[in-house]
Amino acid sequence: MATVMIVEDDETLNEVLQYNLERAGYRVIPVFDGAEAMRRIENEQPDLLLLDIMLPGADGWEVCRFLAKTPSAARIPVIFFTAKGTREDFDIARQVPNFAGYFTKPYATADVLRHVNKMLEEAGA
């Protein structure tokens, strides 16, 4: 069973995503800020990261930098979420080596699930 870590500070969104992913058969680790994500990634070793870019404290970019310098986490694929309507976040996210997808809020949950499924299959988890 693949493990997905959700890093999203909006409690409702986090909960809805968790519910849908669990229903789809994944193990989910819900996390609410960047610091907590960085603390738990190494131990939990998730197969996929759903990462909101704007987070309290350490933001999504900081989590990405942490992944890059942490050998055991360097290859975890990341799907980004942003509330910004402009392309600026997308242009930065694309440069991240772990980039595995990008969704602008509000997104269709079915699309996210489909994409998560596809990425995990590609990763062979």
Added chain:
Amino acid sequence: MSSIRARLVVGGFLAIVVPLVIFSYISVRLLWQFYLQELEAELRTHASLIAQSSAYILAPETPNDPKALAALVDRWQSTSNIRLTLCDHEGIVQAAPESDLIGRQVDEDRQPGMMEALRGSANATVWKSPNFQYEDTMYVNLPVRLDGRLVGAVRVAYTISQIRHKVAFIQKALTATLAGYAVLILLLTGLLGAAIVKPVEKLSEDARELARGNLGHAVDVHGFSEVRNLALTLDHMRLRLQSLEELRRRRVADVSHEIRTPLASIRAMAETVMVYGAHDPTIRERFLNRIVEQTDRLAGFASMLLDLEQIESGRMRFEMMPLDIEDVLQTALLTVEPQVRNKGVHVNYLPAADLPKVLAEGERLIQIFVNLIENAVRHTPAEGIVRIETRRDRESMVVDVEDTGCGIPAEHLPHIFDRFYRVDKNRAPGTGGAGLGLCIVRETVIAHGGQVTVKSDERRGTCFTVRLPLTTRPSDGIRKE
């Protein structure tokens, strides 16, 4: 003629050159008259001297002595360039520059004024004499008397062509000087005009650039101080427009950003209910309720935006009336009661006794304190205390709303009332309000003629202080005294 340059050139010319021309003309006329008067006086002196020295010779009892007369005439004519005519008391010419006249009767046509002198009155005239090739000549005719007896007349002539030459020379010199001066004035005013006009033209070019919407184009500041001041003002205006434009752009982005997260959760919950709702009544119930909540929050955000826009643009109408601050705070506390209970914080309300009323609109004033108390509750940990205190400070009503949270870092304090400003930039919209609450508080308090300030200590918490003007009605004054 409407351009500054043309006005300067024409104005300078009219103001400086024209008076000089008039002045020169008058000077030349006066000079001319002065020379003529001088000459007349001189000729009169000569004439009277000649009259004295020739009186004896001309007297009828003296034997005719043409030689003596000729010698006298020669002496005068050789030394002073004058021409002399002498006649005896009968009007017979005794000496003259033209020898053919000698022995003839004085002729009014050829020697005008001489007959008059023979009748006893001296006179002077300027005349184009045929004797001097019709040049302007001045004649002075004097009676010649011997012991008071009229014995003849003397006529002294002197050409005034020399005076004419002198005056003409002065006139020419003046004209040349004036012409040079006029050219100089034209040049100087032209240059001055250009110096004034050039920066103004540059300025209007810059202004046109601004009008086209090119706010990045800095306004050139140079030229005279007046023009420089105008340019500075224009550049300030440009920077202000630029920051307004930037603000507008950021606000649109902020608003868009602010509504995307609640929309995302509404959509995700609705989709989840559609897929699993039939089989999972618990989640259906839970998510449908949350959808309603989130919708309310979005609606609240929309009205906040509208309020803010109306307060800021001054279109908000306030129905001011004297209010009891106690009632206002009780109502606000009642509104935030659910949050207070959920969070498990204690509200410590310390109302001062016998406070005068404040002049405000009830709904708005309640909203101010709801926002502040909600904010305080949000930042106070469970079991923490939110203190609300009212007091009177001279002509103001003061309300403190203090939390026992983690405080606001000093670098954020100056911006805490800015719209969409959050101490934690990355905090999602759900958790800390949309960053409009405090902004609305400040704008509303200012619109009520009050002010709101904030103090924060990272160990003790944050304290917002609202000051509102008291009603100045005499009845309230009497009541409180």
